[in-house]
Amino acid sequence: MRLLATTAAALCLTATGALAHGDDECAVGKTLEDGVLTIATGNPAFYPWVLNDAPESGEGFEAAVAYAIAAEMGFDADAVTWVRTSFDEAIQPGPKNFDFNIQQYSITPEREQMVDFSLPYYTSAMAVLTTEAVVEAGAEPTLESLRGLLWGADANTTAVPMLTEIVGPERDAMLYGDNVDVTAAMQAGQIDAALFDLPTALYLAAVVVEGGTILGQFPADRSDNPDQFGLLMEEGNPLKECVDHAIEHLTESGRLAEIEAEWLQAATGVPVIQ
Amino acid sequence: MRGKLELTNVWKSFGDHQVCRGVDLSVGAGQMVCLIGASGSGKSTLLRCMNLLEPIDEGTIHLDGQDISEPGLDAQPIRTRIGIVFQSYNLFPHMTAAQNVMLAPRRVRGKTPAELAAPVQALFARFGLADRMDHYPDQLSGGQQQRVAIIRALAMSPEIMLFDEITSALDPELVGEVLDVLRQLRHEGMTMVLATHEMSFARELADTVCFLDGGRIIEQGPPEAIFAAPREARTRAFLERVL
Amino acid sequence: MTDAPLRGAAGDTSAAPTRRQAYEARLKRRSNMIAAGSTIAVVLAVVVLVPLAPGWEAVQRSFFNGEVFAATFPGLLNAFMLDVAIFLWCAPAIAILGLLIALCRDVRAPALFPLRMFGALYTDIFRGLPVILVIYLVGFGVPGLGLPRPWNSPYIWGSLALILVYAAYVAEVIRSGIDSIHQSQRSAAASLGLSEADTMRFVVLPQAIRNVAPANMNLFIALQKDVALLSFIGPVEIFRQAGVYKSLMANFTPYVGAALIFLAITIPATRYADYLLHKQRRRQR
Ligand SMILES: Nc1ncnc2c1ncn2[C@@H]1O[C@H](COP(=O)(O)OP(=O)(O)O)[C@@H](O)[C@H]1O
Ligand SMILES: [Mg+2]
Numbered sequence: 001m002r003l004l005a006t007t008a009a010a011l012c013l014t015a016t017g018a019l020a021h022g023d024d025e026c027a028v029g030k031t032l033e034d035g036v037l038t039i040a041t042g043n044p045a046f047y048p049w050v051l052n053d054a055p056e057s058g059e060g061f062e063a064a065v066a067y068a069i070a071a072e073m074g075f076d077a078d079a080v081t082w083v084r085t086s087f088d089e090a091i092q093p094g095p096k097n098f099d100f101n102i103q104q105y106s107i108t109p110e111r112e113q114m115v116d117f118s119l120p121y122y123t124s125a126m127a128v129l130t131t132e133a134v135v136e137a138g139a140e141p142t143l144e145s146l147r148g149l150l151w152g153a154d155a156n157t158t159a160v161p162m163l164t165e166i167v168g169p170e171r172d173a174m175l176y177g178d179n180v181d182v183t184a185a186m187q188a189g190q191i192d193a194a195l196f197d198l199p200t201a202l203y204l205a206a207v208v209v210e211g212g213t214i215l216g217q218f219p220a221d222r223s224d225n226p227d228q229f230g231l232l233m234e235e236g237n238p239l240k241e242c243v244d245h246a247i248e249h250l251t252e253s254g255r256l257a258e259i260e261a262e263w264l265q266a267a268t269g270v271p272v273i274q
Numbered sequence: 275m276r277g278k279l280e281l282t283n284v285w286k287s288f289g290d291h292q293v294c295r296g297v298d299l300s301v302g303a304g305q306m307v308c309l310i311g312a313s314g315s316g317k318s319t320l321l322r323c324m325n326l327l328e329p330i331d332e333g334t335i336h337l338d339g340q341d342i343s344e345p346g347l348d349a350q351p352i353r354t355r356i357g358i359v360f361q362s363y364n365l366f367p368h369m370t371a372a373q374n375v376m377l378a379p380r381r382v383r384g385k386t387p388a389e390l391a392a393p394v395q396a397l398f399a400r401f402g403l404a405d406r407m408d409h410y411p412d413q414l415s416g417g418q419q420q421r422v423a424i425i426r427a428l429a430m431s432p433e434i435m436l437f438d439e440i441t442s443a444l445d446p447e448l449v450g451e452v453l454d455v456l457r458q459l460r461h462e463g464m465t466m467v468l469a470t471h472e473m474s475f476a477r478e479l480a481d482t483v484c485f486l487d488g489g490r491i492i493e494q495g496p497p498e499a500i501f502a503a504p505r506e507a508r509t510r511a512f513l514e515r516v517l
Numbered sequence: 518m519t520d521a522p523l524r525g526a527a528g529d530t531s532a533a534p535t536r537r538q539a540y541e542a543r544l545k546r547r548s549n550m551i552a553a554g555s556t557i558a559v560v561l562a563v564v565v566l567v568p569l570a571p572g573w574e575a576v577q578r579s580f581f582n583g584e585v586f587a588a589t590f591p592g593l594l595n596a597f598m599l600d601v602a603i604f605l606w607c608a609p610a611i612a613i614l615g616l617l618i619a620l621c622r623d624v625r626a627p628a629l630f631p632l633r634m635f636g637a638l639y640t641d642i643f644r645g646l647p648v649i650l651v652i653y654l655v656g657f658g659v660p661g662l663g664l665p666r667p668w669n670s671p672y673i674w675g676s677l678a679l680i681l682v683y684a685a686y687v688a689e690v691i692r693s694g695i696d697s698i699h700q701s702q703r704s705a706a707a708s709l710g711l712s713e714a715d716t717m718r719f720v721v722l723p724q725a726i727r728n729v730a731p732a733n734m735n736l737f738i739a740l741q742k743d744v745a746l747l748s749f750i751g752p753v754e755i756f757r758q759a760g761v762y763k764s765l766m767a768n769f770t771p772y773v774g775a776a777l778i779f780l781a782i783t784i785p786a787t788r789y790a791d792y793l794l795h796k797q798r799r800r801q802r
Contacts, residue, residue, distance in 0.1 A: 091767040093575035111767040114579060155757055156764040174671065174751030175761060181657075185751055188660035189669050327704055354710030364705035368723050377719055378709035423705075430709060 026242035027073045031099050037075040039066050040098035043084035046179060047203050048263055049104060055082050061199070061263035062102045065121050068255055069231075072246030087156050090232055091115055099239055100231040104197060106158040107230040117230035118243045121256060124227045126162055127201035127270060128215040130193040131186060139192065141216030141273045143167065150174070152182050152191035158227055159195035166218065167195075183208050197227065199264045216273040276338050277303045277433035277465030279324065284343075285332035286323055286489075293319045295489040296333070301434070301467055301482075306460055308476040308497075309469045311486030312512060317469035318361075320486070321436045324467065325356035338433070354382055357427030358436040361443050363419045365411040371398070371422045372407040375429045382430070390429075397425045401455055417448030424455055435459065437468040473517060477501050485509045578768075585770040589762045593774045596758035600744045603676060603754070607744070608737060610680045615687025622692050625713070636688070643685035649746050652678040656750035675747040683740050690732045694725030731794035738786045742779060755779075 032038050041062065044053045050060040058067045058077070070080045083098050090101045091114060100118065107117045128146065130139060139145055146167050153159040155175035163173055174191050176182045182194045186209055196204065198217055205212035231247075233240055250256040279301040286294040293316045301307045309317045322328045324335060326342065326349040335343040342352045365374050375394050379385045398404050401421050411419050420440055427435060437456065441449045453475055459466065460479050470476055476483055477497045484494040485506070493506045501517075504510045534542065567573060621636030643651065655678040660669030667673075698721045706716040726733075748757035755775045762771035 087764060088769075091579070091763075092769070093579040094572050108765065110765055114767040152751065155753075155761050158765070160761050161765060172753060175748070175753050175757050176751060177749060177760075181749065181751075184657045184661075185671070188657050189664070189666065190657075190660055190671050190751060322704075325708055327708060349707075350710050350712060353708055356708075358708045360701065360705065362701060364701045366702065366705070366720055366724075368727065378711055381712075381715045381719065382710045426709065 025074070026245060027075070027239060030237075030239045030242065032097070035075075035079060037070050037073065037080050038083060038097070038099045039070070039080060040083045040085045040090065040096075040101040040103075041066075042103040043086060045084075045103065046200065047207070048199050059263075061122070061259060062104070064259045064263055065250075065256070066102050068250055068259060069121075069243060069246045072249050073242050096234045099237075100233045100243060102231050104157075104200075104229050105232045107228050108158060114235065116233040116235050116237055116240050118233070118240060119247045119251075120228035120230050121247055121250075122229040122260065124197035124199070124229060125217040125219060125270075126159060126195055126227055127198040127217040128193050128273070129186070129196055129201045129204055129209065130213060130215045131209060132211040132213055134192045135213060135215065139215060141271045143273065146193070146215075146273070149192040150190070152176060152185050152194040154179060154182055154194075154196070157196075159197075162218070162227070163195050179204065179208075183212075186212075198270070202270075214270050216271045218273055277301075278336075278338050279434055279465070279467070280336040281320075281324070281333070282336075283333035284320070284323060284330050284335065286319060286328060286330050293489050294323065294330070297489070297491055299484065299491060299494075301465060303465055304463045305481045306466045306468070306479055307482045307484060308480040309467065309484050309486055310471070310473070310476065310512070315486040316489040317486055318438050321358065321438050321467065321469055324434075324436055325353050325358050327353075327358070350382075354378070354430050355432055356434045356436060357430060357432035358438065359420070359423050359427055359440050361439040363411070363416070363423045363443075365419055365423055365426070367411050370408050370410055371403065371414065371425075374411070374422060375426045378426070379429050394425075394429060397429060401425055401458075402451075415448060416444045417451045420444065420452050421455055424452075428459075434465045434467070437466065437470070439469050439471060441470070441472060471516065473501070473513075485512065487512075580769045580773055582768055582770040585762075585766055585768045586774055589759070589766075589771040590774045592762070593755050593758055593771060593778060596753060597755040597775075597778050599752060599754040600741070603672070603679075603744045603747060603752070604741050607676050607679050607683070607740065610676075611683045611687055611737075611740070614680060614684035615691060618684055618688035619691035619695065620717070622688065623695055623717070640685045640688050643682050644689065646682070648679070648682050648743050649749060651682050652746050652750060654678075655681070656747075671747070671751040675750050675752065679740065679743065679747070683736060683743075686736050687733060690729045690736065691725060693732075694729035695721055697728055698724050728797070731790050731797065734786070734790035734793060738783050738790065741782060741786070 027037070028034075039055070041050060041055050045055060045060075045062070046053075048060055049062040051057065051063070052059070055063040055066065058064055067077055067080065070077070085098065085101060087103075090096075090098075090103075090105075091111075104124075105111075105117065106124075107120060111117070128141070130149075134149070139149060143166075147170050149169065150171055151163055151167065151169045151173040153163055153173060153175055155177065160173075160175065163169065174185060176185060179196075179200065182191075183204055185191045186194060193215065198214075201214055201217075205214050231243055233243070247256070279299075281297055281299040284294050284297040284299075285292070297320060299307070299320075309320065311317055319328060323330050329345070330343055333343070334341050337352065337355065365371075366377070369377065372394060375397065376385075376387065376390050379390055379394075380387065395404070395407070398407050401424070403418060403421055403425070406414060406418055406422075411422070414422065420443075424435075424440075441452050444452060449472070453472065456466070456468070456475075457479065468476070468480075480497050482494055483497045483500040484491045485500065485504075485508075486492070487508050493500065493504060493509045500509065501513065504513060568577075570576075618636050618639055621632045622640070624633050652675055656671050656675040659674050659677075660671070702720055702724070703716055706720045711720070745754060745756035748754050748760075753761070755778060759771040759775040763769055
């Protein structure tokens, strides 16, 4: 939120002339293949980050951000190729098959020791996905009520440490390999609630989980540990400088906020958990 | 006196292979009958039919006047009345000698180990194995194992004992101790049917010797008659080969 | 008494060894030296050459990272307790169900043919499916029918999936053990008047189970490893815990830690199974 506010302020201050392309020359000779920007995303890539699992279309928040960054760096849409990686492939040592990887990677200091992250392109609120039945049974958006629930989360996300640090559930949380398994467990009644970034949670509640609903969200700008998404790159990748530059431009110009407004549902009406 | 066994026109085949072809045999109570004949002539099969390990196809077997070959009859109680000892001992290798002997009395007769201790001890003593009761089969010699197998069958107090070449698998020097056991049983008046290659033993003790050939008893009579003056050419040829 | 002097001559090695003993000792020394030499050569090659590889530093940082190892190992060990617990409640159930299925497959009475068929079908189906598939289907599927808590717990249904699959394997092993008991043992039991059931219980099964103990032991070692598959439906056992650490630190070292913990259990167990097998072979000669 704070980031958006600063972006808005920056937009007011700077003239529209500053919106022009960034430093076209920066990326020359630094990509895997000359003149081509290779971008990785998840397999599959999920709504609303990428629509229809087709990032080439530029539809969906991350797909749009990726093309915007590419454009800032001087790559036309035709000069962008997509590859797919799992989380593990992205962090394994050795040469990478992508220039950068965009799939809701949260920036953490621990991860930063092993790989490089760009500046954040999105700051996510974490939200509690649950079902109507659980709400009817008395679950409320208060920490005390949340502690008593049976929790689940995607084991590969920063939702896991958040869960233990902020909620501190009474019973051990169940962890799963991906969103699909988390929702399967919720549907089987094996967990009451799961922690996701807000856009994912909204999507799962609306489309995937029968009777799904959002119980509440944790404010995005939690002072201690905000959940910010960055592009993941091989450690020491010289491209980082150019990517950061591009993101900086997009943020300052307000373009990033536009993309966010276009592809991510407004999270209004979701109560904030105190 | 019990232990009279009567076979009438017994037929038995495995698939197309006719192994017993109309056997008639009468074993009187307290008698000892020896079956002799070449390997494959059907001796073992005949013995197995006698205690219902194999069902017969045709004919009857009477034990003390009861037709035990009736199809559908519960074989289990009959088998306890007819003991059999096999060429290959067939002791249960995971049990001690005493456990081998006590299993059937406990499970079939419902005896407790306490009740059995004394009589089993006596049986082992009677056949010279008092100090081997707690040994496992693989800790016993062949002769000792075979004697345990005999004790195991006797522990059910059968009316008849069947012996299927029980000395054939033994080293020559161990044959004597097992034959001594048979001698002892003979003198105690046990009804016995033996398949055997020990011709001198048959000659010494048998009441009747039967010569089997191709699943038929082609000649039978007292040992003196069979061994000294066989009537059939086949019997003569067989005896010439083995004597 | 009588063989005492004999033993002195042939068995006492502290006195002058026989020619044969001297020869064998020489031979043994030589083969030990060759074995030691080649082992040292291989270890040296690995220790010296692997770090020379261009990617070694990166691999070391991401797989053999001392800091990450120290930070995560206690948590992994703790999570492994869950694996052990799951193993401990599954193993007896598997043994019992496996035995029952094996017995189903051996019934001879015609009236019980359906039981026999069930046994065959059961082993065919559960040996033909990947464990993970059964875990998903049973672990998510059955609770999805709307069972109330705590009866929809992934611990219950995940364990049941493991039990179902492993019982099929154990049943096959036990059945092969039953088949390996010679018909003459059954004949001997029958001739004493023992019932079919008693024959199975007192004569065939004890021998069969002893014969297949090493094979079953290997199955249970495999089970200890497959317990980790339960993590797919929620329980945070060692594999999942390692995955969480990996994700948080973008580092694979926790997996190496988990592997070490598994090996600490499975290697001794495997050795023990081999020892059992060896002992059994010697007994059967
Ligand atoms: N269970 C069986 N199935 C098929 N054939 C058998 C079986 N038992 C015995 N036979 C056959 O019956 C014949 C007689 O065997 P057997 O009674 O063992 O003879 P013997 O004891 O006189 O050597 C042999 O040809 C043997 O192959
Ligand atoms: Mg025979």
